[in-house]
């Protein structure tokens with residue numbers, strides 16, 4: 001079969017560099033498979049292994065150190081039929097560790113060739129995550145302090161379904177690569193090699209030593225039975241194809257008359273569990289049923305089940321410019337925590353503001369009109385206080401009316417929840 | 431009229447879908463997460479791909495790969511994520527990869543306040559890349575802008591082959607607002623130009639153009655992409671002539687075209703001595719002020735910039751030509767004001783900023799102006 005090597009750009013590695021053997025083995029594997037350049041993309045990392053894409057007449061993507069697997073994943077998801085080969089050194093392995101783990105867990109059909117030569121060749125032979133502690137490298141004594149990692153062990157425990165390890169000097173290398181490329185899932189080959197430019201200047205490493213070292217390690221010859229599973233892309237497309245298409249948000253028809261003539265600002269101050277945000281939604285949608293422009297801002301703690309919960313709503317027949325609340329027409333004060341977070345609004349209020357206050361909540365002094373409600377004595381549960389407050393507003397035709405509120409409830413709730421909400425509104429007496 | 435109630439972030443997601451975006455990858459972060467949530471709900475059923483990256487760097491990497499394979503791609507994050515995006519942003523600039531990046535700004539520095547708004551990354555988006563070449567940054571004011579400017583962002587990314595930021599803000603992104611989606615005027619959708627050249631070179635530009643035509647990785651013609659300094663063929667070059675022409679082109683392709691995408695809203699009063707310049711959610715408070723002042727017979731002018739980078743210099747000079755004083759309001763400690771001072775050296779430029787997690791109010795704007 002045809003070679004995919006780019007004869008115009010022959011390898012430029014140091015004499016004796018094992019990367020050259022891997023280049024040829026990769027070419028042999030691809031041509032044995034009968035692939036043409038358009039079926040393959042080589043995604044290369046940084047360092048001497050990062051030159052790989054330039055030696056082949058294939059699609060090519062060369063990016064930033066350690067990130068090759070991320071580009072490869074994007075390409076593979078977009079072009080599922082493409083054979084995606086990633087070349088990465090032991091340097092990229094370290095800096096891109098999170099991406100390696102993710103690729104193993106995800107099982108997208110990529111082939112990762114790790115060109116493992118135990119040091120950073122390009123930058124001067126510094127230690128990498130695979131450098132033995134006894135090696136003399138360009139990082140002084142530092143590699144003596146750290147334990148090298150075994151990428152095959154890591155890949156297996158991270159869920160890679162295909163893990164192999166071999167020497168760049170192995171005659172089987174083209175076959176090894178072919179098997180990995182043919183595998184339908186994420187495959188890794190940890191290929192041990194020699195870097196005469198840097199590493200073997202101060203350390204003894206020969207093909208024979210590599211073989212002996214490999215013989216002493218647990219065997220990794222490809223398929224990892226316990227990690228075998230459906231390939232990510234197939235799975236993704238299979239699940240997606242069964243999902244129902246989502247229509248763009250349909251609008252809500254305006255059918256009621258706003259009981260007010262101008263912008264109304266409402267603050268609902270409560271605590272987690274009081275359905276404050278839902279009530280804010282209900283109020284906004286009630287506004288929309290009267291053709292109003294609305295905004296809603298919610299404020300709650302990141303730990304959503306505790307702490308204050310606040311919804312701030314503006315309803316207006318005009319465009320809503322400034323979306324902050326300066327002078328609320330209504331404050332619904334249902335819990336101390338919520339009130340405390342907005343203490344600063346009260347001092348500026350006058351009689352035109354109505355405060356609906358749950359019994360027991362302390363609010364700062366103000367000139368606002370007060371309506372005290374003893375929800376507990378009325379037998380109303382805390383999570384319904386906000387809705388009942390909206391019902392009070394609707395019945396006194398402040399900000400909303402009953403038609404708007406009921407129409408909104410019908411849009412927000414379904415079935416039994418809706419029934420009990422409508423019933424709750426109906427029962428409210430002023 | 432029929433209105434929907436959406437968050438700004440949801441409007442961004444629908445704007446992306448409408449633009450033909452079919453790839454999204456992101457990492458959860460408040461206040462940007464609801465963009466991911468929405469797209470995960472709507473994009474896969476439409477045949478698109480929505481991924482949660484193992485981190486922000488990966489999310490960007492997925493997008494760059496997918497974009498080069500031909501899909502319109504988007505990611506979304508907040509300040510801490512933009513920090514991690516930085517290396518990939520530089521890659522997208524230098525290697526001309528179309529991409530939309532939504533930055534839902536929150537109060538910084540660092541992890542700052544996850545649920546408080548700010549416009550603190552305005553200069554960071556422009557300058558947070560190695561090499562310092564320009565990017566496009568658009569800033570929405572309200573929910574409608576979230577939808578429309580997202581569409582423009584895709585169009586610009588495709589047309590100029592570059593990353594485009596949407597500089598959103600928690601105060602727009604997580605605020606729900608009514609919008610009539612059908613009534614929104616949508617821009618015509620622009621797609622990257624597919625090359626028909628027989629001898630395709632991935633970074634060759636035709637006579638009279640500054641933007642290389644595109645072919646996807648994985649098509650019939652072999653395509654090379656590289657983050658290294660490259661010639662037209664996508665191979666590394668060390669030729670100073672080629673390098674210099676390439677860098678100049680990356681700069682000029684955006685800066686020379688800025689007049690064609692200087693999005694803004696302006697309210698210029700002939701007799702007003704003071705011009706307010708602002709952007710983002712602060713534009714809404716400023717509009718309230720100028721409306722009130724007009725009623726009171728004390729007109730002020732207002733320019734709300736929706737394209738921040740490259741700086742729309744001609745637009746700003748033109749709108750400021752009759753003003754004596756220029757007042758810049760920003761939800762930060764003073765960033766874009768430096769550009770205004772640079773462009774309008776003969777005007778008295780004043781600044782008011784707020785960075786405490788709350789909106790600049792109309793009252794503060796009025797006080798700042800009347801104190802002068």
Ligand code: SF4
Nearest residue numbers: 014017048121195197
């Ligand atoms: S420095 Fe090492 S890895 Fe790089 S080309 Fe030379 S021998 Fe090969």
